[in-house]
Amino acid sequence: MNARSWWLIIAVGFGILLNPLNSSMVSVALPRLQDEFRLDFTVVSWIIFSFYIASAIAQPVMGKASDVFGRRRIFLAGLAVAFLASIFAPLSTNFGWLVVFRIVQSVGTSMMVAVGMAIVRVHMTKKQGTALSVLSIFLSGAAAIGPFVGGVLLHLWDWQGIFWINLPFVAASFALAWKTIPKDDTPASALSGRSLRQWMQQMDAAGILLFASGLIALLVGLLRLTSTGQASFFNVATGFAGLLLLAAFVRREFTVASPFIPLRTFAQYPAMTRVNIEFMLVNVLYYSIFFGLPSYLQLVRHVSEYHTGLLMLSLGLCSLLASPLAGRWIDRSGPRPALLLSSVLMTAGSLWIVLLDQASPVISVCIALAAFGIGNGLNNVGMQAALFASSPKEMIGVASGLFSTSRYMGTILSSLLISLVMGGTFSFGGFRILGAILAIIAVSLVALSWRGRSAAQLQKSS
Known part of the structure; x- marks a missing residue:
């Protein structure tokens, strides 16, 4: 060059x-x-x-x-x-x-x-x-x-x-x-x-509006309910309105010619749908730690922002180091073994969080960070490879767009999960509950990865 x-x-x-x-x-x-x-x-x-x-x-x-x-x-x-x-x-x-x-x-x-x-x-x-x-x-x-x-x-x-x-x-x-x-x-x-109308139709402006307003209304209702602890009319009505708007969004996306999120594709390609569900769950796990652990370190363990940043660096570095190694492994064995190991590591990291107590050395948090970092590095490469393997060549552009949407939905759900568990105050007890919930999600991801691995082996043998 x-x-x-x-x-x-x-x-x-x-x-x-x-x-x-x-x-x-x-x-x-x-x-x-x-x-x-x-x-x-x-x-x-x-x-x-x-x-x-x-x-x-x-x-x-x-x-x-x-x-x-x-x-x-x-x-x-x-x-x-x-x-x-x-x-x-x-x-x-x-x-x-x-x-x-x-x-x-x-x-x-x-x-x-x-x-x-x-x-x-x-x-x-x-x-x-x-x-x-x-x-x-x-x-x-x-x-x-x-x-x-x-x-x-x-x-x-x-x-x-x-x-x-x-x-x-x-x-x-x-x-x-x-x-x-x-x-x-x-x-x-x-x-x-x-014309402006034609451009708005191509962008699916109505679908975007339904998606954004529905998601925001649902989040407002749920978070206010968690924060206040009261099932007031406003909280319930706002959450219910969000569900209705999202239902209208789903109905619309199945009917319009140029949808914002082409949901029909999920129904047509179940293998690709499974990959996107797995990817969304992976991001729920990873970003729950990514956003939850710094608050735990600062608010519960009273670690400074500077040292919290240093500890969190181990998460990113493990992810970066694991990615090229994952690429070589996936080239030889396919994506499923790497994805299975990733889900096992994230399960172990979640259980490690549950076992932590307030007297545990802060450096021991790095064990959980390393497990999630390596798992994320394996997933970054493995999920992309699984997506390409499960998507028809003529659909790869649409598949990549849906893949990005799954990532964002996972990050949004991770923040929602942390907020619902913690409520108004971030606490040690809430952090352990978060770890237990993440362990359950990780075990379900292990089951999905194993099922995907079995399906891939069956398809290869046939």
């Missing part, structure tokens, strides 16, 4: 790393935000919910929008949006405004993730595999070091630092992208030849 190609990769890499970096840094900042704005744990969890709900919606929408407006325009616009959010979020006078700017930040960073890989794939005709693997390092590396970076920023400054850190990455990415990403060849007629 020539120098211009490398600068293009770096430009895109600096942009796409902002989404995983910002989603992971906040895990260490939850106790600080809870104290700063005088909130209970259930309310402060919306800093997580808002980001993942917005990402789940924005990434597929912006992927479609790039076909109309052009990938370069979407990428540069995403950088501008992320820049504004990173400036205004630290100036928030209350938690509500912080959540608003967090949503804006999620939309901006999702715009870059949605088109970054495509930009490299389209404009680099040589050594695409190398280029895409480098971008994967930007994505996975940012997620891995996010808690450590967040801990350092909280130690040196305050929670505002987790937004200010974005500014140099945004500036560098914008300067390089402006020079290295070729201009879009989308003609102006492509924009003017389509």
Whole structure:
């Protein structure tokens, strides 16, 4: 690759790393935000919910929008949006405004993730595999070091630092992208030849609205019920309205020509459906630890943000180290043995959490982190391989989109699980209950992995 190609990769890499970096840094900042704005744990969890709900919606929408407006325009616009959010979020006078700017930040960073890989794939005709693997390092590396970076920023400054850190990455990415990403060849007629109604139908705007409003209403009802402990009319009515909206969303997605989430695909390909269910459960397990353990360390064990970040670094490093080894193993034996070992490791990690007590050395937490980190590294590669094996070639684009949706649903469910278990106050007893629930989920994942392994062996023998 020539120098211009490398600068293009770096430009895109600096942009796409902002989404995983910002989603992971906040895990260490939850106790600080809870104290700063005088909130209970259930309310402060919306800093997580808002980001993942917005990402789940924005990434597929912006992927479609790039076909109309052009990938370069979407990428540069995403950088501008992320820049504004990173400036205004630290100036928030209350938690509500912080959540608003967090949503804006999620939309901006999702715009870059949605088109970054495509930009490299389209404009680099040589050594695409190398280029895409480098971008994967930007994505996975940012997620891995996010808690450590967040801990350092909280130690040196305050929670505002987790937004200010974005500014140099945004500036560098914008300067390089402006020079290295070729201009879009989308003609102006492509924009003017389509009416607003046609564009909204292609985006499935009604489906997006039903999905977002239903999910938010359901979360509000459940979390208020947990926080207040009262089954008030508002809590029940809001939760029930959310269920109705989600039911309407499901019905719509089976009937429209261009659905936001093509649910018909799940019914047509049961093997692919099983992979997505497994992937969602994996993310429930992993992100329950990812977001729950920093709060346990800080609020229960009174570990500083800096040392919490250091401990959480072991989770990301184990995941990064396990991924290339998993790739070699999967090339020889297929994805199912690796997925089975991953689910066993996550079961062991969950049980280890249950066995911890308040006198256990803090370093012993690293055992659970290592189990989940290695398990996640095996899953990152194994689930992708299982998805490709279970999806028809002509459906691989749709399958990849559904796969990303399953990831986001898993992260949202993990935050919901933590909030429901903990209620308003993060406690040691609640953390052990969380570990027990995760162990049950992990055992069910073992059963699914074993069933998938048996099915794969039967298909191979026939």
